[in-house]
Amino acid sequence: MIQVCIIGSSGHFGYVLDGLREVPEARLVGVAPGSPGETMDKVLAGASRLGAAPRLFDDCLDMLDELRPDVAAVACHFGDHARVAAEVLKRGIHAFVEKPVATTYSDLRMLRDVYAAGDARLAAMFGSRQMPHFRTARQAVREGAVGDIRLIQAQKSYRLGSRDAFYRQRSSYGGTIPWVGSHAIDWVRWIGGETFESVLAMHSTRDNKDHGELETTALCHFRMTNEVFASVSLDYLRPPTAPSHGDDRIRIAGTEGVLEVRDGRVLLMNDREPGIRELPLLPKEDLFPAFIRQLDEEDGRVSAEDAFAVTEACLKARQSADEGRQVLF
Amino acid sequence: MIQVCIIGSSGHFGYVLDGLREVPEARLVGVAPGSPGETMDKVLAGASRLGAAPRLFDDCLDMLDELRPDVAAVACHFGDHARVAAEVLKRGIHAFVEKPVATTYSDLRMLRDVYAAGDARLAAMFGSRQMPHFRTARQAVREGAVGDIRLIQAQKSYRLGSRDAFYRQRSSYGGTIPWVGSHAIDWVRWIGGETFESVLAMHSTRDNKDHGELETTALCHFRMTNEVFASVSLDYLRPPTAPSHGDDRIRIAGTEGVLEVRDGRVLLMNDREPGIRELPLLPKEDLFPAFIRQLDEEDGRVSAEDAFAVTEACLKARQSADEGRQVLF
Structure with a gap:
């Protein structure tokens, strides 16, 4: 079973909820805000429509440390994407991140370095690709x-x-x-x-x-x-x-x-x-199931390069x- | 009667031929090439379909001096527009010129100066405006x-x-x-x-x-x-x-x-x-008849400013x- 968490309710968390229907081997286990003032009501409501009952955490880092999921989706305020995604990757957890994956050059550099130092996968939510x-x-x-x-x-x-x-x-x-x-x-x-x-x-x-x-x-x-x-x-x-x-x-x-x-x-x-x-x-072709499927593939790290290159261009x-x-x- | 000449066969001389049908007070009296190697066959063929029998000149300046038309259309090679249009304006003849009215900054400056020094009108063939x-x-x-x-x-x-x-x-x-x-x-x-x-x-x-x-x-x-x-x-x-x-x-x-x-x-x-x-x-609304109609109007010099500004932008x-x-x- 692949354990999934959602962090934040500001981006396209719906890609994850929709995608979970197609990935029976994945389960939503926890949700938490990623930015100050975010509430997770919409995410919890969507989860309950799926028949899922994830735990709600106040702090996303506590959630990552306690649940140790395989995958975390990051969809908080856009200026927080890089910081939160880096925390995910540092724990060896695969990150499915709203684009742009960073909103400053220094955050992008930091995220690239964290990604390069580990083995976890990263993909951006380029929704129109699906x-x-x-x-x-x-x-x-x-x-x-x-x-x-x-x-x-x-x-x-x-x-x-x-x-x-x-x-x-x-x-x-x-x-x-x-x-x-x-x-x-x-x-x-x-x-x-x-x-x-x-x-x-x-x-x-x-x-x-x-x-x-x-x-x-x-x-x-x-x-x-x-x-x-x-x-x-x-x-x-x-x-x-x-x-x-x-x-x-x-x-x-x-x-x-x-x-x-x-x-x-x-x-x-x-x-x-x-x-x-x-x-x-x-x-x-839904993005989230494709991300889950490629976790076992050799060339599964291509998606991170796309995310970084497009963010840099932005x-x-x-x-x-x-x-x-x-x-x- | 308004006497009209056409110089060149490379641009949209058809605007003039088509427009003449709508302007019974105008008559095509002469045609001549404006650039080396231009032949006027297509223009003459179009004129004969109109029932017009303009004189064919080898040299457009001879034509302008001999026929002294009221209006000359300039539709030769694009790099010659400014030089030929300036010769038209210098003779007090109104110029209906293929766009761009110049292809170098120095030609544009020269044409603007010649235009400003006289009273003749100028308009560019902005065909899509019609x-x-x-x-x-x-x-x-x-x-x-x-x-x-x-x-x-x-x-x-x-x-x-x-x-x-x-x-x-x-x-x-x-x-x-x-x-x-x-x-x-x-x-x-x-x-x-x-x-x-x-x-x-x-x-x-x-x-x-x-x-x-x-x-x-x-x-x-x-x-x-x-x-x-x-x-x-x-x-x-x-x-x-x-x-x-x-x-x-x-x-x-x-x-x-x-x-x-x-x-x-x-x-x-x-x-x-x-x-x-x-x-x-x-x-x-055909351009050429509109140009002819505005020859008597007070604000008829607006069209030249459009021609110069767009040419400069190009x-x-x-x-x-x-x-x-x-x-x-």
């Missing part, structure tokens, strides 16, 4: 559907609504580029397959409806290896009347075609057939936006 | 459909095909940012209503299928007044199998909604109604891409 449309897009591009990739445009657009207090401070929220942008920056790298060389980004807190330091808009412009260019557009401007919460898009133009993800669909034009084709979608983009200058990798 | 979808988008945005504009993404994607020899050299072509990008950069300014503050751009000639110095891809990232950010993505990667020659798009996100132009349609979401609405389109973006650094306005 989605049929992004999985399908990646497979098609990797199989050559657009030839050599030359240009990428990615977009995340969300409703703002009224966000918890911790979103309003850089120290706990981390910034819109790391929080919202990490997904799109991951797509650029995960689907595009190139490495970041430089970034120029901009962000603005204008019209954020009393959300303090939260940036409402951001635009990042990456130069990748092989003269591939990528734009990442981020905003919280999606109106409340929109047909869905988010509007995720990516367009990948290559030497032999153009592929787009939009409205959960994958559209392809290429040299081989006339017109625009909608690709049949791969099934959803921090460089945020630095660029803060300082108004291009930042090199 | 299109129903862009006219509708601008009207809606200017009427407040999305509230205050915060973020803009624009795209031009073309088929490359096999282009004339003059496209293969920077000196005659000017670059993909000025040639293709001038449209999208014009939308950003014309619809968005803000002023450029800085630009970072990148471009690449990779995989240009023997088109010499022609850039296949470009990505421009503008900072505008009021912390409005705009990306402009340009490519010649549209496959031959695509359903149309070009794929023009713009997305404008504001404090109260998001408006998009895509596939010739205008889609709006905002706070006022649920879901996505497709806006009814304004009619097409040249700064191209400089940024050439030098790999941000350029200020």
